[in-house]
Each structure stands twice: as structure tokens, then as C-alpha cells.
Amino acid sequence: MSFDLFPYLTSIAFIYIYGRLANHFAPKIYCYFLNESIVWQKQIEKPRIFLHLIGLSFMHLMVYSNSSIEITGLLIQFITWLTFILGFFACQFTWTKKFEATFTPQLKRSTARSSENFNLSISDLQLIQLYNELVRFDLLNQDLTTVEDFNNVLLKDWKEHNSKLHLKMDGPSCREFYEYFIRTYPNNSLTMKNLFVTSKLVLRADGKSYNYNTIKNAPIRTAVSKHNESLIKIFRKLS
Template sequence: MSFDIIKYLTTIGFIYIYGRLVLHYGSFFLSYMLDQGVYWKSNFEKPRLLFLGLGLGLMHLMAYSLNSIEANSSFLPVIILIVFSLGFYLSIIPWTDKFKKNVQNQKSVNSLETNNNFNLVISDDQLKMLYQGLMRYDLLNSEKTSLQDFKNVLTKNWDDHNSKIQLNMDGPSTREFYDHLSKAFPNNTMTMKELFINSKLILRSDGKRYNYNTLKNALSRTPVSKNNEILISIFKRLK
């Protein structure tokens, strides 16, 4: 098999793989540039990028070998083509339905082993009333937290969305918010550490993450927060 044929095949392979990459990730880039919501499924994209990295690495290595090594026999082109084909195979696996099903099955197994959901039992109407109440008193950042973001964070698996809740509360108020939420809806697996630290889904007014010790000790320093009466009023309406 001549080097010219292999160069032609490798060129076709690169065009196909990079074409798929542009079509798939170009939409993410365009949405980002237009300041639209980007729905990045990390549980799918991270394994996909791993396979693509391995596959394209082998493909580029063989392409480099093809251009830098002089063939003295017909055996070397065959070796290069075989290894290139292996890289090509690794690069197309992430686009198959079988790959998606395997990732989804692995995710289901992991979800049984680790709790990545607050399991908060709350109705849509109650969520909406809670959201509106917090917005009414400017306790939520209206530009960073939509109603859908609010619902996603409190009810969905942490890895199934890109939503965040950004609170406009100081430490004592945030601690009281957690206490009211967990008491008003006791059917949950929501600890304060999971809600504010482990999930990484609820942020301070400056967009940074909370410090666990600050929240845990907040009420010992300030037994009654400045938003105490407001929070009581908001949660009373949910009953």
C-alpha cells in the first residue's frame, strides 16, 4: 500500500472527526458568544473529550510518522494505517448511541452509590411562591437566578443542569433560610453542608461559594438575622 493512498485516507479521517467537533461544540461556542444559556452535560462531555483526546492523539502521531519516516517496505504503511484506524475508532465511539447508553448506565449506578440530589419534596406552586417571596424582598439576585434555575437547583440531580442560585443574604440570614427550608419541607436529605458546600450550586451575593464554618457558627454570633421577620413571613405563606 503506497504512502499516497494512506495520506488520502488520513486526510479524510481528520476532516470527518474535526467536522463532527465543529458541528457539536460550535453550537456551545455560538451560544456563549450570544450570551445565551449553555447546557453543558459534563457527565457526557468529559468521557467524550477523553476518548477524542486519545483518538486524535494517535491519529496525529501516525500522521506525523507518515510525513517524517521514509518507508523501506510495504509493511510500515500497513502498521501506520492500523494504528491510525485505532485512533479513528476511538474518536468516533463518543458519537455512538451505545456510548451514550453506557455513560447513562454508569451514571445511574453512581447515583445509587452517592446522593447528588436534595430529594426535597416540594410542589411547583410552593417553589414558585418561595421564589417570588425571596425576589420581592431582594433576597435573590434576579439577574443570576431565574425561576427555572431555582427549581433545577432544589429538585434536580446536581449534574443534570448548569443552574445556580445566587442569594442576597448575609451569613446569619442564609443560615436562617436553610433552617426554615428544612423545617417547612422535612421530607429531604438536605444537610446544610450539602446545600451550600458539596453541591456548589448556591452562591453568595458576590458570586463566590459559602464557607461552611461561617454558616455553621452564624447564629451563635448573631442569634437573630436582619432578615428574620421577612423569612418568617415568606415561609408562613407556604403552609
């Protein structure tokens, strides 16, 4: 009795592909049914879905062929395996940075660096991902800070808008947030003082301004903030 490895490996591949799809789209579906705002990037999500439809179609077709047709000959088996693998990699490609870089529209920003701007070097997709992660870990007041507010505060000149960024973090957590941010996006000249004091755009959950000395001296009083694990997970996912 011969042992057919094909069904077992294909089952693992399907679990991986569908699991990753569920993990990515489930929060969006959840927000849809709760009538909450959904961050949907058509330029990247539509190609992702299209490639998954193609890849999964080939994968399912090869599984069907293997189970219903009596396959004989090494050439037929090779074609079946090769087609399934190509379908799998078509799906997997959509989760790579190369795919995101290809389909993410780059915002044309002025090369002039303003003294009243954070001058961040960060893509629109990265900003949206950061916003979603902060909301997911309840570190940002979503009711007072929309995605548009988030983008306005971090990208535009401070006097060009009326948006504010309301964080649900204490001083030590803000210090760690700043440190993780500049490590994850090193090509930035963002300063802690500009972020929390000079701009007057980043506020506490109660709407008051942060005390710069509290944030600056946080490591002396608190070695690890209460949101340390959440911040590690957020920036690990973004890196």
C-alpha cells in the first residue's frame, strides 16, 4: 500500500492560507457589522483578493484532480505538484513587502521640510497599520481620533488642520511608544519634545497636554510601562 503525501501537505497549505485570510479580514468584517469605520485600501486589497482567487482556484483544482482522477506517471504528478505550489506562492506573495510596495500608492509630498511639521518619512499604509494596531490594543481614543485625524497630525503642517491625537497612555508608555517608533522608522528626525509638547497636537485621554518632564524622566521612575507588552507586539508587527 503506497502512502500519498499530497493530501496531508495540501491540507496544511489550505489551513495556512485560509487562516491568514481570516486573521486579516475578520476585524474588517467585525467592524462592518458593528457599523464602525473600516480602513479599506482598494489599491492593495483588491489585487490581494484577486491573486488569492487565482491561487486558491488552482490549488483546489489540483486537489480535486488528485482525488478523483487516477494519476499515473511521474510527469502528471509533477505537473499537479507544480501547479499547486504555484497557486500557493501566488497567495503567499500578497503578504510580502514587495507586493505592498508595488500596489500601495505613494503620497507625493513636498520636499521642503517645514519647522512646523513632524517631517515623517512613512508610507500611508504604515500609518494606517499603526492606527489600527493602536486602536486594537486600546491605546488610542478612536472616538476622538479618526484615521483622517491621525494622518493630519502626523503628516501635515500643524496649523493646516484642527485634528488632535488622543492617546490612552501614561508618561512611561508614551516614552516607550516614541522609542519604539524611531527604532522602527529610523529615517526620521522626529523629536520627543516636538511630538508631545511643541506641536500641541498629541493629548492625553482627558484632553490635557502631556508633561514633557514626566515623559522624559519616565525611565528613572518606571523601568517598564504597563503597556510595554502591547507596544512590543504593535511595533514587532510593523517592523
